[in-house]
Amino acid sequence: MMNITTNLEDVKFIEETIINDPAASFWLKEQIKESANRDILDVLNDVDILRSILTIRHEAIILSRSK
Numbered sequence: 440m441m442n443i444t445t446n447l448e449d450v451k452f453i454e455e456t457i458i459n460d461p462a463a464s465f466w467l468k469e470q471i472k473e474s475a476n477r478d479i480l481d482v483l484n485d486v487d488i489l490r491s492i493l494t495i496r497h498e499a500i501i502l503s504r505s506k
Contacts, residue, residue, distance in 0.1 A: 454471050457463045474482045 454475075458468050458471055
């Protein structure tokens, strides 16, 4: 991905670029749009929880395939 920025205009440009990218998933585009209407700290907490759950799921899948 691009260099991390704290400039809100740059962030908006990155979001719009992803939203308009036909290769980006519908789900990701929707989350970018929806997160704009939420408290950013709530969104970040939800992302952390989701990442933890998906990591556990991934590990469980790998373990189940090795048996």
